[in-house]
Amino acid sequence: MTNSQLYNAIFHRRSIRKYDMTPLPVDTIEKLQEYTYNVKPLDEGIRYEIDYLGSADVKNLLPIKAPHYICLYSEKKGNYLMNAGFLLQQIDLYLSYNNLASCWLGMAKPAKGVPMLINGLEFVIMLAFGNTTETIHRVDTSEFKRKNLSEISNVAGAEALLEPVRFAPSASNTQTWFFSGDLDVITVSRKKLNLLKAQVYEKMNQIDIGIALFHLWLSVDHQGKKVSYNFDQDIAPNGYEFMAKVKISKK
Ligand SMILES: Cc1cc2nc3c(=O)[nH]c(=O)nc-3n(C[C@H](O)[C@H](O)[C@H](O)COP(=O)(O)O)c2cc1C
Known part of the structure; x- marks a missing residue:
């Protein structure tokens, strides 16, 4: 994934809230995991981890259900919230570029029994992602x-x-x-x-x-x-x- 591919994704991405609940193929998830190892933080001094949850692992006040969720866990210090946005937006654009649907979810949390804490790092926010029958891309920027x-x-x-x-x-x-x-x-x-x-x-x-x-x-x-x-x-x-x-x- 090149920077110019991510740059181009900016002009076409959109939030998708309806998902095909069929899990994505294993190699698609593996490629995403490989990409997430290489995302760059805004602040190198903030420890974080990225984890994946399935549809049963998430509780959301809004009725948005997806087959997969990518969660950011972070040390709570300094600019950790800006750092979280900077990190997960790289993944949002990656997903859009790869014809996968995604949506930031500020209202969703790991379900009861699913850890809010990983290695001392607290859950911050998640993205829903998966396939969809909806149109994934905006054709023209006038649609923003x-x-x-x-x-x-x-x-x-x-x-x-x-x-x-x-x-x-x-x-x-x-x-x-x-x-x-x-x-x-x-x-x-x-x-x-x-x-x-x-x-x-x-x-x-x-x-x-x-x-x-x-x-x-x-x-x-x-x-x-x-x-x-x-x-x-x-x-x-x-x-x-x-x-x-x-x-x-x-x-
Ligand atoms: C930090 C953050 C939290 C969000 N939380 C939710 C959410 O809980 N539910 C939802 O449907 N959309 C959520 N969104 C998606 C926004 O509503 C959406 O990005 C915005 O309306 C612009 O639309 P677009 O993404 O299609 O360009 C969130 C977006 C961000 C950046």
């Missing part, structure tokens, strides 16, 4: 329901760079990200939440930012450049919370 670029960015000249980031999936499609700064250093922030919304979205929106950061990583790579991250607290636009600074430079 997303905010306009002007609502999520004030970076001059960043249209091409941020277009793939704009298409990132987010919990309930909340898209709380905001990009400021310039083409050399982009500040990534997220909308501050009121107490009520924070109960539901405080964690999810941090995962969303990790997802957007992976789309940005692919977009920068597509332009032949590289990124480095700085998570030291800094100023963010009014009403937003600072998440990361992304420095973009020549390879």
Whole structure:
């Protein structure tokens, strides 16, 4: 799987919520497992593990049933939620590129009796995946329901760079990200939440930012450049919370 294949998947992926419950062939799962060994973290200092669950192992408040689930377990420290989004979005794009259906599930948890803890690492979030009879890909980017670029960015000249980031999936499609700064250093922030919304979205929106950061990583790579991250607290636009600074430079 090349970076440009993952980059292209950004423009066609969509969430699928209806699955064919027939388990996938063993070699498909093995190839996925091989891919997951090679995903790159946002923060190398956070320990994590990826595990696979079957349909009986998951409880979900929403009626979404899939033959397989991929779960992220992590050390709970620092930017572990952004790291979780960054890691599992690589798998979401891999699945879409390989004509498999997937959906992020923020409401689902391992069922009773299935561990919430693996080797001291806590369950964070999962993706449902499998085959489907539904259309897996968007044909045209006009099919994405997303905010306009002007609502999520004030970076001059960043249209091409941020277009793939704009298409990132987010919990309930909340898209709380905001990009400021310039083409050399982009500040990534997220909308501050009121107490009520924070109960539901405080964690999810941090995962969303990790997802957007992976789309940005692919977009920068597509332009032949590289990124480095700085998570030291800094100023963010009014009403937003600072998440990361992304420095973009020549390879
Ligand atoms: C962190 C996260 C959690 C999500 N949780 C759920 C969920 O519990 N149930 C669901 O049906 N969709 C869930 N979604 C999928 C979003 O609703 C979906 O990505 C968004 O509406 C954009 O649609 P698209 O993925 O088809 O582009 C989640 C997405 C993210 C990123």
